[in-house]
Amino acid sequence: MVALSDVLPGTRPPRRLDRARRLHLLLALLVVLVSLASLTVGATGLSLGDVLAKGLRGDALSRTESVVLLDIRLPRLAMGLLVGAALATSGAVMQGLFRNPLADPGIVGVTAGGMLGAILAIVLGGLLPAALRALTGAYLVPCAAFVASWATTILLYRVSTRAGRTSVATMLLAGIALTALAGALAGVLIYKADDQQLRDLTFWNMGSLAGANWAKLTAAAPIILTAIAGALCLGRGLNGLALGEATAHHIGIPVQRMKNAAILCVAAASGAAVAISGGIGFVGIVVPHLLRLATGPDHRALLLNSALLGAALLVGADMIARVIITPAELPIGIVTAVLGAPVFLWILLRQRGVVDL
Amino acid sequence: MLDVQNLRVSLGGKTILDGLTLTARPGQITCIVGPNGSGKTTCLRAITGDLPFAGRIALGGQDIARLSPRELAALRGVLPQASTLAFPFTVAEVVQIGLHRGTSGAQSERIRAALGRVDLGAYADRSYQELSGGEQQRVQLARVLAQVWEPVADGVPRWLFLDEPVSSLDIAHQLQVMRIARDFASAGGGVVAVMHDLNLTAICADKVILLAAGACHAQGTPGDVMTSDILSRAYGCALHVGQIPPPGTPFVLPHLAALAAE
Numbered sequence: 151m152v153a154l155s156d157v158l159p160g161t162r163p164p165r166r167l168d169r170a171r172r173l174h175l176l177l178a179l180l181v182v183l184v185s186l187a188s189l190t191v192g193a194t195g196l197s198l199g200d201v202l203a204k205g206l207r208g209d210a211l212s213r214t215e216s217v218v219l220l221d222i223r224l225p226r227l228a229m230g231l232l233v234g235a236a237l238a239t240s241g242a243v244m245q246g247l248f249r250n251p252l253a254d255p256g257i258v259g260v261t262a263g264g265m266l267g268a269i270l271a272i273v274l275g276g277l278l279p280a281a282l283r284a285l286t287g288a289y290l291v292p293c294a295a296f297v298a299s300w301a302t303t304i305l306l307y308r309v310s311t312r313a314g315r316t317s318v319a320t321m322l323l324a325g326i327a328l329t330a331l332a333g334a335l336a337g338v339l340i341y342k343a344d345d346q347q348l349r350d351l352t353f354w355n356m357g358s359l360a361g362a363n364w365a366k367l368t369a370a371a372p373i374i375l376t377a378i379a380g381a382l383c384l385g386r387g388l389n390g391l392a393l394g395e396a397t398a399h400h401i402g403i404p405v406q407r408m409k410n411a412a413i414l415c416v417a418a419a420s421g422a423a424v425a426i427s428g429g430i431g432f433v434g435i436v437v438p439h440l441l442r443l444a445t446g447p448d449h450r451a452l453l454l455n456s457a458l459l460g461a462a463l464l465v466g467a468d469m470i471a472r473v474i475i476t477p478a479e480l481p482i483g484i485v486t487a488v489l490g491a492p493v494f495l496w497i498l499l500r501q502r503g504v505v506d507l
Numbered sequence: 508m509l510d511v512q513n514l515r516v517s518l519g520g521k522t523i524l525d526g527l528t529l530t531a532r533p534g535q536i537t538c539i540v541g542p543n544g545s546g547k548t549t550c551l552r553a554i555t556g557d558l559p560f561a562g563r564i565a566l567g568g569q570d571i572a573r574l575s576p577r578e579l580a581a582l583r584g585v586l587p588q589a590s591t592l593a594f595p596f597t598v599a600e601v602v603q604i605g606l607h608r609g610t611s612g613a614q615s616e617r618i619r620a621a622l623g624r625v626d627l628g629a630y631a632d633r634s635y636q637e638l639s640g641g642e643q644q645r646v647q648l649a650r651v652l653a654q655v656w657e658p659v660a661d662g663v664p665r666w667l668f669l670d671e672p673v674s675s676l677d678i679a680h681q682l683q684v685m686r687i688a689r690d691f692a693s694a695g696g697g698v699v700a701v702m703h704d705l706n707l708t709a710i711c712a713d714k715v716i717l718l719a720a721g722a723c724h725a726q727g728t729p730g731d732v733m734t735s736d737i738l739s740r741a742y743g744c745a746l747h748v749g750q751i752p753p754p755g756t757p758f759v760l761p762h763l764a765a766l767a768a769e
Contacts, residue, residue, distance in 0.1 A: 165615075166597070249593035389604045392593040396557050400587075401605045401654060402580025447594035 170451030173444070177458035181231070184462045184469075188227050191469050192218065226362040228371075230465040233359070233427045236374045236419040238460020241434020242441075242453055243381045243419075244303075246388030247412045248310070250318050251439060251497055255420035256431040258321055259328030260302045264417075264424035266332040267298025272350050273339045288369040292425035296373060299421030302328055303413045357430035357483025359468050370422040377418035378457055384412055385450035392447070430483050432490020433460055439497060508532055509554065509666065509697060514562040516546075516553050523549045525721045527562075531714065533664035533697035536688055538708045540701075541718035542742045547701045548588065548670055550718065554699070555585045555668050567663055581607065583666035584651035588674065590643065592635050598622065598646050599631040605650040621653040622646075624687060626680070640675040648672065648684060658696025667691055669700040673707065685711045705759040709733055717741050733757045 190197050201219060204211060211219070237255070244253045244260075255261050271294035275283065278290075286293065306328065310321035340351060387408035390398035399405050423430070437460045441452055464482070467489065471480040509531040516524040524546045531537035539547050553560040556571055556579055564571045566582055574582070584605070592601065602618045622628050625645040630638070635646060648669075655665040667688065673681040685707065688698045692713070702708045708715060708729065715732040717724040719741040725732045738746045738759065748757050 166600070246593075251594070386604075392596065393601070393604060394587070394590055396552075396587055397585070397590060399557060399576055400555060400580065400583075400585040402577040402607065404576050442594065446600070447596055448600060 166446035167448050167451055170441075170445035170448060170455060173441075173455055174451070174458065177455055177462065180462045181458055181465075184465045185227055185231065188230065188465045188469050189219070189223050191473055192223060221363070225364050225367055226359050226468070227465060228367055229359050229362040229426060230468045231461040232367070232371055232374050233423045233430065234433060234460040234462070234464025235378055235457040236423040236460075237430060237433040237464070238437035238456040239378050239381050239453060240416040240419040240423075241460075242438040242449070242456040243384060243388065243412050244416045244434070245438055246384070246391060246449055247307075247409060247416070248318075248321060249392060249394075250321070251442070252318060252435070252494075253321065254432070254435040255299070255303075255416060256429065256434060257494070258306055258325030259332065260299050260306065260416065260420055261424050261429050261431070262329040262332035263302025264295040264299035264421040265429060266336050267421065268292075268295040268425045269336045269339050269351060270294055270298070272347055273343050288365050292370045292373055292422045295425035296418050296421035299424070300414065300417035302332075303417050307409075307413065357428040357486075358471075358481045359427055359464075360479065361426070366426045370426045373418050373422040377415045377422070380411060381415040381419065382453050382457075384408065384415065385448075385453055388412070388449040388453075392449075428483065430464070430486050432486050432494065433464060435497070436486075436490045436493045437463060439493060508565075508567060509537075509699065510563075510565040511550075511554065512563040512565075514550070514553055514560055514564065516549050516558055516560045518549070518558070523721055524553070524560075527718070527721070527723055529716050529723055529726060531697060531699050531716075533659075533666070534692055534695055535713035536685075536692050536698045536700065536711055537714045537716060538700050538702045538712035539716045539718060540703075540705060540708055541724070545718040545741075546721045547718055551668055551670050551699070551701050555579075555583065566666065580654065581660075581665075582655075582663070583668060584655040586644075586648055586651045586667070586669045586672055588670040590647050595634050595636055597631065598627065598633050598635050598638070601635050601646055602650045602653050605654040607654075617653050617656055618649075621649040621656070624652055625649045626683065641677065641680060644672070644675055645680065645684075648687070652687070652691075655696070658691050658694040664695050664697055666697040666699065669698065671701050671703055674703065681707060705733065705738070709757045709759065729757055730755070733759065 190199075201211065201215060204215075241254045244255055244258075245251050247253070255264075268291050271291045275290050278286075283290070306321065306324055309324045310317055340348065343351060387398070387403050387405075390401050390403040391405070391408070393401075395405055398408075420434070438452060438456050441455045441459060445451065445455070464486070467485040468482050471482045471485045474480055511527060511529045514524050514527040515522070527546070527550060539550060541547050549558065552558045554564055554571070556574075556576075566574075569582075571579065596604070599615075599618050599622070602621055603614060606614055606617070619628065619631065622631055625648050627642065627645055627649060630642070630646070635643060638646065651667065655667065658665055669688065672684050672688070676684060681704075688700065689711065692698045702712075712729050714726065715729050716726045717732050717737065724741045725737050733748055735746060735748045738748065746759060748759055
């Protein structure tokens with residue numbers, strides 16, 4: 151490399167974007183490794199090596215083994231990947247949209263809104279006409295979470311943005327208010343819930359991947375994957391928005407349409423993630439922030455890198471949650487909060503001037 | 508040709524521009540001047556498509572209300588008065604953001620050339636947020652230049668709209684920026700600049716548009732518009748326009764005789 155740049159005058163050291171794009175591969179590899187490790191780790195002590203060896207010898211898996219692997223660990227892994235990617239991507243998009251590294255669906259109340267939607271669907275879903283219920287099926291809860299997240303994001307954006315400028319203080323304070331309001335309404339609903347519904351509801355507050363099953367996944371995966379795919383197209387628009395709304399318009403970005411698309415992506419990804427895994431915090435703030443430190447803020451690479459690192463991080467955190475107090479397990483929301491809250495405080499310290507109270 | 512007919516803009520129920528009509532030609536520098544609150548920036552923002560307006564604004568014969576942001580971006584670049592950057596982009600990245608998708612092959616070459624143009628060639632990998640206000644403004648100018656690099660594309664003149672382009676620059680860079688504007692105009696592009704400094708305007712402008720109270724007070728060559736009488740009335744204070752060498756270039760001195768005499 152050094153020799154090459156000596157020979158060709160004007161050859162620059164690798165640009166950050168190129169480095170960020172090379173990181174795609176590394177992170178994809180990391181996702182694969184973490185996934186394999188996650189399939190191996192668990193309370194039953196079943197190792198992937200044994201399973202593979204059996205498969206190679208042509209032996210059938212025992213019933214326990216196949217249940218553990220195919221019905222417990224695999225859906226849980228898939229859910230961890232999906233939710234991690236969804237949370238990190240929606241964090242990155244939201245930070246671009248609000249032009250601030252502190253914006254995160256969990257912190258500004260979008261997740262709380264999504265939870266409220268999901269709880270509404272769980273508790274009041276039974277009141278829907280049977281035909282409608284049959285039609286929506288397992289999609290009812292994620293869709294309700296998505297719509298509620300969407301409404302929350304739009305409300306939040308309206309409250310905190312004046313004339314194209316987002317006030318960080320207003321955004322964070324509005325997030326507190328929205329979270330409190332959603333929590334209160336959810337509390338009222340919880341009084342109305344029956345025992346089964348209560349069991350469904352308890353895990354929301356913790357955030358956990360323990361409820362993973364294929365039915366939930368098939369309901370949420372299309373929403374999350376579409377949202378992430380949509381978000382990946384927003385790179386150039388969010389870069390433009392970093393220069394301000396007016397400038398984004400001047401360089402040819404259809405700002406209003408782009409913002410609507412971004413809000414939709416954030417709501418869909420975080421809403422669907424909340425619907426299947428509850429409130430897992432801080433992934434959306436830690437992952438994009440680390441990546442910006444490493445390879446710069448260019449959204450054209452940041453969004454995909456966020457999805458990959460988010461997926462790897464959540465699956466990794468889930469492994470920690472599963473093994474740290476075996477045979478019981480820690481709610482993963484606790485793990486991500488322990489990892490994430492200090493990072494959030496660190497960003498706050500470094501950006502004290504930004505929060506213009 | 509920039510053709511603004513009967514432009515009316517209201518913001519928050521208050522009429523800012525009331526029936527403004529003006530024109531600007533490619534190949535020239537047109538400066539918009541006027542007292543605070545006369546509607547200079549509002550006028551520029553309407554022309555660049557940032558504000559809803561009534562009336563008609565045509566750029567090169569095309570009604571700008573009918574052009575998409577992308578088509579507009581290919582036709583004109585806009586230097587805003589102040590810019591904040593949300594994330595720690597480098598200088599080169601900021602310039603790159605303004606480029607169209609299609610120019611990827613020649614991108615780094617053009618970014619370097621644009622930065623060289625504003626004397627910031629060595630700053631490409633510096634963090635934008637760590638630069639001084641004046642340097643940031645020059646980076647933004649480089650971004651705008653890179654966006655409309657050829658002043659004439661396919662026979663169609665392109666435009667630079669500059670909102671107080673020299674407001675935070677030292678005198679040397681003020682002249683440098685106006686020199687860049689002059690070169691752009693000489694190569695066939697159009698330049699419209701909102702200006703505060705009347706003397707700089709007198710030196711640079713081919714045409715001066717003097718706004719007062721949301722309407723065009725006077726327009727024409729600097730010699731026509733910048734007379735003691737017209738300026739004093741527009742700005743509401745006594746101004747005396749004198750002549751110093753080189754002959755033919757007006758210069759403006761606030762007339763403080765009334766204060767000094769006491």
